[in-house]
Amino acid sequence: MSEHAEHAVDHTQEHPGYGLFIKVWIALLILTGCLVGVSHLGQTAAVWGLLTLTPLKAGLVFYYFMHLKYEGPLFKIVVLVTLGTLLIFFALLFSDVAFR
C-alpha cells in the first residue's frame, strides 16, 4: 500500500530556488574541466576519468536538474532498475567478448 504514500506526496511544496541549480551547474562545469584535464594525463587516466567523473556528472543532472532528489522512492527505483539492467546486459555480453 505504499502507493497511497505516493498519492500523498505533494510535489509542489518546497521548491528549490535558482541558487541551488546554479551551484550545481558550476559543479558540472568544474567536473567537465577535471575530465578534460585528466584526459591529458594519458590513456589510463582518461579512462578512469571517464569511469568516475562522467557518472558523477550524470548523477548530478539526474539528482538535481531532473528533480530526482525531490521525488518519492518509485522514480529512484525506476532509474536504478534501468541502470542495473543495462549493467547486467553489459556484464553478460562481456562474458562472451572478453573471454573469446
Add this chain to the structure above:
Amino acid sequence: MSAAPETKVIPSSLGPDSEGSTGASSVTQGSGHRDDFGSRLGMWLFLVTEMVLFGGLFIAYSYMRYRYPAEFHHGGGELNATLGIINTLVLLTSSLTVVLAIVAVQRAEKKRAMAFLGGTLVLGVTFLVIKGFEWAAKFHHGLYPNSAHLATLPPGEQVFFGLYFTMTGLHGVHVIVGLAVLGVMLWWVATDRIRQDRYIHLENGGLYWHLVDVIWIFLLPLFYLAA
C-alpha cells in the same frame, strides 16, 4: 453462490476529463484531481526507453572498443576535442536554463521563464550549429560512412567512425526533437497554458532535455577525450 468481492459504494466525481494533454483523463481515482504524478511517471518510463536505446549503443561501443583499442585511440585523435568541449558547456548551460525556467514558472515569473526557455533554444541551436561544422569538417576530409578514404583505414577505425556518426547523429536527432518540444513549451508559457499551478508539461519537457544532456555527457569522453 458466486459472490462478488464485497464492494462498497463511494460517490465519484469523475467524469471524462479532458484536462491536460499528455494524460487526458488520467485522474487519480476518487480524488478528482489531475494526476501530475502519473504524468511524470509516464515521462520517466519513457525516459527509461531512451536510456536503454542509447544504452544499446553504449554497449556496442564498448564491445567494439574492447576489440579495437588502438584504432579507437587513433580515431579519437582525429576528432576535434575543443569543439566537443565547447558543445558540452553549451549543453550543460542549456540544461541549467531549463531548470531555471521551471523555478521561474513556480514563482509565476512569466517573463523570466520565457527568457530562460528562449536561452535554452538558442543554446540548443548553437549546439547543432557547432555539431554541423564538426561534421562538415569530417566530410570535407573524406571521413564519412562508405567514403573512399574511410575504406582505406583499418577496420577498427571504420567502425569507430561508424559509431561516431551513428551516436552523435542520433543524439542530434534527439536535440532537434527536444528543441521542438521546448519551443512548444515556450509558446505555452507565453499563452499561459503553462503557469504556476500547472507546469507538468514543462517539467516533462525539461526531463527530456536533461536526458539528452546526460547522453552527451557520456558521448564527450567516449569519443573526444578517452578514446
Add this chain to the structure above:
Amino acid sequence: MEWMNQAALSAQKSDAVFFYVFGLSVVFLLFITALMIYFVVRYSRKRHPVAEQIEGHVGLEIVWTTVPLLLFLSIFYYGWTNYEYMRQAPRDAMVIQVTARQWSWSFEYPNGKKTKVLFAPIGKPMKVEVRSADVVHGFFIPSFRLKIDAVPSRTNTTWFQATKLGSYDIQCTVICGVDHSLMLSKVIVVPEDEFKAWYFGGEDAPEPGKNLRAAEAHPGLKDMPLGLAVLTAKGCLACHSVDGKPKVGPTLKALYGREQQILVAGAYKNITVDDAYLRRSITNPMDQVVRGYPPAMPPTPLSGQELDEVVRYIKGL
C-alpha cells in the same frame, strides 16, 4: 533407424544427455497431465459440489521450487560436461579448414589437398576450422550431433572422431540465401589405410571411399560424360543446371551460341557465346558477368584437359 545412427563420439555424448532430459520430461509431462485429468474428474462439480478454499502451502511451494531447480541444474551440468570437450580438440587431431560460401562447402587438408566432400579416417580425431567467405552459414553433421556456425571474419572450431564407416550428410543450417537448402555435402568416413593412401598419394591418388561415394555422393559418376563428371566433381552444378532450370548461375543448357548481355568493366556489352567466351567465363568469372546475375561465381582451377571437356560438354547441351 538411420537417424539414431551415432557415427561419432559426439553423438554418443549428446544422445546421453538427450535421453536423460527426455526421460525426465516424459515423467513430468505424464505426471502433470494425469494429475490434471484426475482432479478434473475427481473434483468435478457433480462429485465435489463444495470447493475447499485452499490458499496455498509453503512446504509444497518450496518443494516444487527446489526439486525442479536441482533437476534443471543437473541437466545443465550434464549438458555442459558432455559438451565442453567438443571445443577442445586433442592435440594430435588433424586440422581441416572448412570454407563455407554461398552455396557450397570446401575442405582443405594440412597438406594442401582440397576437396568438396570431407574425408575422415575412422577413429581419428579431426579438428575442423570453419570459416565463411560471405555470410553466416552453419556446418551441421546430424549423424555426429555436431554443429558450428561459419561466421565471416571469424574462425570457429570443433572436432569429431568418427566411429562408424559410411557417408553422412553435411547440411547448412543458417539461412544464407536462395540455395540455402542445397548447400549440402557429405562426410565420408573411411578406414585409416584407405585415407592414408589418398592423403599421402600424389596429385592423382584415387579418392578414398570410392565404392561408397559412387553410390551415395554422385550416383553414376563413372558412367557420365567426362565433361559432366568434371562439372559434378568441381561443384559447378551447385549453381548451374544442365537442363534449363534457373539456379544461382545461368543454366548451361543451350548456352553455346546464345546472344546475351554481359557486364565488362562497368558497361553492358552484347555478345554471342562462343568457345573463347566460355573459357574466359570459367577461368576468370569476374571479368564478365552475365546481366541479371550476381558476380558470385568463384574461380575454380581446372586443368587444361578438364576445361576442354567442360567446354565440349557445354557445346553439346
Add this chain to the structure above:
Amino acid sequence: MSSTHASTAQPSYLVDTGARQGLMAWLTSTDHKRVGLLYLYSMVSFFFVGAIIGLVMRLVQLTTFEKLITAQTYNALFTLHGVIMIFLFVIPGLPAVFGNFFLPILIGAKDVAFPRLNLASWYFYMAGAILAVLALFTGGGAPDTGWTFYAPFSLKTGTNVSLAVFAAFILGFSSMLTGINFITTIHRMRAPGMSWFRMPLMVWAIYSTAWIQLLATPIVAITLVLVILERFFGIGIFDPAKGGDPLLYQHLFWIYSHPAVYIMILPAMGAISEIIPTFAKRTIFGYKAIAFSSMSIAGVGSLVWAHHMFTSGMSNLAQLVFSLLTMIVAVPSAIKVFNWVSTLYKGSIDFQPPLFFALSFIFLFCIGGLTGVMQGALAINVHIHDTYFIVGHFHYVMFGGTGFAFFAALLYWFPKMFGKMYSKKAIYASWYPMFIGFNMLYFGMLILGMMGMPRRYYVHLPQYHTLHVVATVGSWLLVLGLLMFFGALLYAIFKGEKAEDNPWGGVTLEWTIPSPPPLENFEEIPIVTRGPYHFEPQAKS
C-alpha cells in the same frame, strides 16, 4: 447471482454515443475497450494471413508447389510468416487485446492512464503492419532473411529488408508505448483498497510484461536502426568487411528477442491464472508464488538471450553462463504449472470450454517448455540448433502456449466483451481436430529436428519426407479446427444468445458489471476489501 446492474442507465460501450458514428466512432475512440477490440480484429486478421502462409509452407514441403513457389519465394514466405506471427500477433498478443479491455476493469478503473496514447499505439501498430506488407511489394521484393535478420546476410541481400526492419521498429514503438501506459495505469489507477496483493494475477502478468517491453524493446529498436543505417550508409558495425562483428548483431537482437518470448507468454499465463480459479470455484493456489514468478520470469528472462547463439562461436564462459541461466528461468514456469494444477485440487470443477482450452494450454506449454529445456542443455543444443526441433519448440510455446491461452481467454471473456454467448458444443467439436492436428504437425517437427532436418529449407533430403507429410496433414486438421472455432465465435457475435452478466460465476471485478460493459465501466468506483479470488463457501450443491 449478483447481477445488480439490470437497470443500469449507462449504454454499453458498443453503442455510439458521441458525435461520430459507425466506423469513425471506433477509429477515434480512446475508450480502452474499443481500442482493445480494434486490436482484436486487426490481430486476428493478421493471424489468418500468417497462418495461411504457414499452410502454404507446409504444401511446399509436400513438393506440390514446386513450379509456383520458388526457393526465393519460400524464403520470403517464412520470413513474412515469422514477422507477422511474432510482431503482429503474439507480441501485441494478449496485452493489447485483453490487457486493454480488461486491465482497467480488473483494477476498478474507468480507463487507462493515457487513453489517447493508447489509441496512438494502435495507430503505430497499424502503421507498422502496413509497412511490413508494403515491404513485400516494393524495393527488391519480400525480405528473405528469416525473422531474425541475421547480419551480414541481411545487409547484403537485395530484398527489401530496410522497410521490413523499419516496420518492426515502428511496431516496437507501439509496444513500448503500451507498456508505459499499463505501468502507469497499474501504479496510479487502482480502485481504493486494491493493494498490490489484491490485484488479479492477470494484472501482475501484464505488469511484468510491461517492464520487459520497456527494458528490452529499445535494444531491438536501436539494433534495427543500425541495420538500416548499415544498409543505407554502410556504417560498418555489423559488417565484417569493415571490422564489424556479426555476433554483435546476434547479441543485440536476442537481448530483445529472448525477453520478447516472455512478453508473449506472461500475459497468456496471466489469463490462465484467471480462468482456472473461476471454474474450480476456489481461490488460486499460491497467489504470491504466481505473482512473484511472473516478476522473476521477467527478470531472469532478460538474462538468457545468448542461448540462441550456442553454436555461433561464443566464448566458453558465455556458453556456460547462458546455459545455466536458461535452466534457472525455467523454474518460475514450473512453479506456475504446479500451482495451476494444485488449484484444481479439491475445487468444484465446472467444466466449460474456457477451462478445456486452459488445460490444453498447460499440456502443450509443458511440451514446449520441456523441449526448451532440452535446447538449453549445451550438448543437445549443438545437435538441434536451427533444426525443425526449434521450429517445433517455438510453435508449441507460441501457438500451443500463447495461441491456446489466447483462445481460452477469448472464450472466457467473450460473453463479457460482446454480451453474447457462443455455442459450447461447436467449440468442443472444434477442439478435437485442432488438438490432434496441432500435435501431428508440431510433434512431427520435433522428431524431424532430432533426425537432423534443418529449418528454413526449401527442399529436404528424402529421409525426412514421411514426417513432412504427416506434419502437413496435421496442418489441415488444425485449419479445420480453427475454422470451426472462429466460425462459432463469429456466428455468436451476430446471432448468439444474450449472455448473462456473470455466466461463469467469476468473482473478479469484470463480472460485477453488465455484459457488455458500459462506457465508463463502473457506475461507482468499487472499494476493494479482499483478495481477487474470494469465493464464498458454497451453501448448497
